[in-house]
Amino acid sequence: MRIGIIGLGYVGLTLAIAAADNGIDVYGVEVNQHIKDCLAQNKAHFFEPRLDSLIKRHNGKEFHCVEEFPKDLKFDAFIITVGTPLKKGEKTPNFEYIKSALRDTISKIYDGNQLIILRSTVSVGTTRKVVIPFLADLCHKPESEVRVAMCPERTVEGKAVEELTHLPQIVSGSNPEATEIAVDLFRHLTPYVITVDSLEEAELVKLYCNTYRDMTFALGNAFCMAAQTYGVDGMKAIKHANQGYARSNIALPGYVAGPCLEKDAYILINNMPECDSKDFIVAGRKFNESLEDLTLEWVKRKVGEPSEDKCIVLSGMAFKGQPETNDLRGSSSVYIAQKLHKLGYKLILHDFVALESEMKELGLGEVCSDIYEACRDASALLVLNNHKKYFDLQEDEVLTKSHNDFAILDTWGVCQNLYSIENVDIATLGNFMISR
Ligand SMILES: NC(=O)c1ccc[n+]([C@@H]2O[C@H](COP(=O)([O-])OP(=O)(O)OC[C@H]3O[C@@H](n4cnc5c(N)ncnc54)[C@H](O)[C@@H]3O)[C@@H](O)[C@H]2O)c1
Numbered sequence: 001m002r003i004g005i006i007g008l009g010y011v012g013l014t015l016a017i018a019a020a021d022n023g024i025d026v027y028g029v030e031v032n033q034h035i036k037d038c039l040a041q042n043k044a045h046f047f048e049p050r051l052d053s054l055i056k057r058h059n060g061k062e063f064h065c066v067e068e069f070p071k072d073l074k075f076d077a078f079i080i081t082v083g084t085p086l087k088k089g090e091k092t093p094n095f096e097y098i099k100s101a102l103r104d105t106i107s108k109i110y111d112g113n114q115l116i117i118l119r120s121t122v123s124v125g126t127t128r129k130v131v132i133p134f135l136a137d138l139c140h141k142p143e144s145e146v147r148v149a150m151c152p153e154r155t156v157e158g159k160a161v162e163e164l165t166h167l168p169q170i171v172s173g174s175n176p177e178a179t180e181i182a183v184d185l186f187r188h189l190t191p192y193v194i195t196v197d198s199l200e201e202a203e204l205v206k207l208y209c210n211t212y213r214d215m216t217f218a219l220g221n222a223f224c225m226a227a228q229t230y231g232v233d234g235m236k237a238i239k240h241a242n243q244g245y246a247r248s249n250i251a252l253p254g255y256v257a258g259p260c261l262e263k264d265a266y267i268l269i270n271n272m273p274e275c276d277s278k279d280f281i282v283a284g285r286k287f288n289e290s291l292e293d294l295t296l297e298w299v300k301r302k303v304g305e306p307s308e309d310k311c312i313v314l315s316g317m318a319f320k321g322q323p324e325t326n327d328l329r330g331s332s333s334v335y336i337a338q339k340l341h342k343l344g345y346k347l348i349l350h351d352f353v354a355l356e357s358e359m360k361e362l363g364l365g366e367v368c369s370d371i372y373e374a375c376r377d378a379s380a381l382l383v384l385n386n387h388k389k390y391f392d393l394q395e396d397e398v399l400t401k402s403h404n405d406f407a408i409l410d411t412w413g414v415c416q417n418l419y420s421i422e423n424v425d426i427a428t429l430g431n432f433m434i435s436r
Pocket of ligand 1: 011154
């Protein structure tokens with residue numbers, strides 16, 4: 001089997017390499033020069049466990065990064081894995097990258113017989129209303145004859161290579177031949193393929209998975225804030241509600257962020273007629289977003305007005321700490337940094353995994369690789385993700401001796417070793433609205 005992949009980002013590259021590792025001949029095209037330069041050096045442009053060693057094994061053999069798909073080769077399928085971000089300043093999805101993949105790449109090689117798979121996350125109806133008419137027009141066939149499948153990606157960053165061969169794959173074809181080829185393709189990766197009833201159902205399943213996570217976290221965050229209106233620590237109340245009681249699995253409070261969760265609830269409600277479930281989903285998403293402004297309130301309360309001699313350390317800039325990633329896209333930490341920077345606060349950014357060059361590029365303040373050193377003259381430390389290295393932080397002399405008015409917001413409650421420091425004021429998201 002031979003496939004072509006359009007877009008070698010997080011989804012496209014991990015899928016390409018997993019497919020190559022499972023006996024498929026894979027060609028990939030990408031427009032970003034940096035990604036192609038990294039691949040020329042046998043490296044991914046992002047951190048993902050095991051990925052670089054697999055690239056080294058398959059690059060130039062079963063996997064080929066090419067400028068254009070070779071016309072003399074027969075391809076069974078092309079998979080579109082380009083990004084589907086929200087439009088700038090709006091909450092509606094931008095499908096321009098999908099249209100450009102069809103127009104600029106697929107149209108050059110499409111013969112009307114290959115299967116075209118949409119892997120990107122899209123709103124309901126996009127496969128049928130955007131992809132199929134374009135292809136039918138291109139090959140002058142009735143829409144019912146073109147072979148299209150919707151096979152959404154559901155991996156989590158930081159575990160994608162492992163999950164691609166372990167997660168069930170959702171498949172839906174526009175006709176029986178399309179479904180058959182798509183099932184055959186994904187069976188190379190995993191025996192667990194779920195064929196769903198329609199293209200729309202496949203689109204929905206993906207949106208359900210991410211929106212479900214988003215709403216679950218929203219409920220945890222709402223419970224956490226509700227507890228604080230009674231003067232109760234929300235994080236503790238949630239832990240106690242879950243403890244030894246299998247029917248409760250309430251999420252602990254935290255930012256709900258990243259390139260997928262920040263947008264997928266909005267993609268789900270795109271095109272949805274006005275109804276109560278739409279309001280419910282929007283309310284949950286907005287509640288998660290509101291944690292960023294609550295964090296700003298804490299900073300204003302603890303640090304006071306911005307001034308030259310006050311500096312704030314923001315640690316944990318990647319959108320999550322576990323599984324670890326260096327991805328800054330859609331990170332609440334970055335949005336908090338942008339808001340603090342706009343208010344005039346002096347910032348130092350730190351992360352255990354994110355690249356210093358990418359943090360510098362944000363233009364929001366200094367970047368420091370040593371968290372203790374970053375705190376030397378700071379007024380506050382905000383620990384913004386739950387990377388496992390925070391559990392190892394010690395009562396370093398920088399934190400214990402040189403501060404009188406030093407405050408720490410340990411948002412995820414992962415810096416337990418620091419809680420005994422006497423002169424430091426520490427809060428978590430469980431009590432930051434009521435902490436002294
Ligand atoms: N990141 C994840 O873990 C994840 C997980 C599940 C689903 N998704 C969904 O998968 C899709 C892709 O996400 P991503 O994180 O990989 O995005 P990404 O931005 O990292 O990757 C998309 C890549 O496509 C390239 N591209 C755009 N237009 C192109 C074209 N015409 N030809 C060739 N290359 C082109 C871009 O340069 C980019 O490198 C999105 O819809 C996303 O919501 C992402």
